[in-house]
Amino acid sequence: MKEIFALVDCNNFYASCERAFNPRLEGRPIVVLSNNDGCVVARSNEAKALGIGMGVPAFEAEKVMEENNVEVFSSNYALYADMSSRVMKTLSSFTPDMEVYSIDEAFLNLAGFNCSLADYGGKICRTVKKWTGIPVTVGIGQTKTLSKIANRIAKKSGKADGVQDLTDAAFLNEILAKTAVEKIWTVGIKTTIKLKRAGIETALDLQKADINWIRQKFGVVGVRTVYELRGISCYPLEQNPPVKKSIAVSRSFGKPVESIEGLKESVASYCSRAGEKLRQQGLAAGLMTVYVTTSRFIKNRYFNSHAIEFPTATSDTMELIRGALFCIGKLYRSGFAFKKAGIVLNGLVSEKRIQGNLFDSVDREKSQRLMQAVDAVNTRLNCPLRWAAEGLNQPWKVKFNKRSYRYTTRWDELPPVA
DNA sequence: TCTGGGGTCCTAGGACCC
DNA sequence: TCTGGGGTCCTAGGACCC
Secondary structure, eight states: OOEEEEEEEEEEHHHHHHHHOOOGGSOEEEEEEEGEEEEEEEEEEHHHHHHOOOBBBHHHHHHHHHHHHEEEEOOOHHHHHHHHHHHHHHTTTTOOOEEETTTTEEEEETOOOOSOOOHHHHHHHHHHHHHSSEEEEEEEESSHHHHHHHHHHHHHHTTTTTEEOOOSSTTTHHHHHHGGGGGSSSSSSHHHHHHHTOOOOHHHHHTTSSSHHHHHHHHHHHHHHHHHTTOOOOOOOOOOOOOOOOOOEEEEEEEOOOHHHHHHHHHHHHHHHHHHHHHHHTTEEEEEEEEEEEEETSOOOOEEEEEEEEEEEOOHHHHHHHHHHHHHHHHOTOOOOOEEEEEESSEEEEEEOOOTTTTTOOOOHHHHHHHHHHHHHHHHSSSOOOGGOOSSOOOTOOOOOOOOOOOOGGGGGOOOOO
């Protein structure tokens, strides 16, 4: 049976989440900033029209934002995550055959549907908007890559129903001829430069490229992309999210850290978060890498990392913290203004399959009970338990100066009705 | 002055083995 | 002095995604 993918993509997702709870924002330019209010990570259409680019530093866009009364928000991840799950739940009512691809995108398998796909897509858009307040766009194609292109066309053309079906379109090639290579999924900046140097400018050029040459220059990833453009599916729908291979927690500091104590506090708090993630997913880590760095944007950048192996894979926050503090001891150099630190956990195994160690000195059962108790308390409290090593004042902590209320996940932040 | 965070996959090259 | 070849495994780094 011919495969048919629909890519459902939320429009300007973070900006739309803000708007969903604040009708005053309808029709107004909105910008959402990254951690520390550093970069622009989402823009409403009105903000895009002002020429505010994706990923630009907030200070560079400050002038244009001020002059145009742009509504600026810090990231409100609790709100976006909750809105995302509402959208995904709505989508799952249209087909169980679905892959949640990112916080704001999902692939649906529409193979074998005996109705007009464009009509069905329109129904998806209307329902999601009605049930969640989030506008979405649907792109339909024979492969994931083509559904991505279809989605882009639907967004760009501003069609009222928000759907573009490219499955049997006689004009598919016409569309591909108008699609620049850099707009194709899996074609990034480096590949774009190489392709253009070889005279390949459009998706249609790439679709017709010699497969052996592609294999040689761009490896299997390039080959898959060419096949996908030809309508041969290389990326199947992944319904069960694969088990994670690494878990990372890192943050830029709200203000630079020069002391070893500051670095220790920050990585301790990242360990606390990483431990929660491990336990939520029923995993334990065998390896930990800790890194610290000064600003990426200065000369003489200092970056260094140190890795340790745990004698027995662990999900115990206290053990993670001990390891991380040891690493910081190896990494710290005085006289630097550190801008960021992070930890990465690898060698992840299922909690149930931890390889015992003869010389293990930790009471695993006791530590598990303690962690369960901490997690249970923290899911119920707005002010969570913290480990002493995380410090009290945390002057390095990320800044969120313009965060909206966490309307859907905190009782104390419900929107008031006047 | 101010520049995000969390992932995956692939490849090349080194270590090691027989 | 001459000094093979094939295979696997692991890791670091590159490229890309949202």
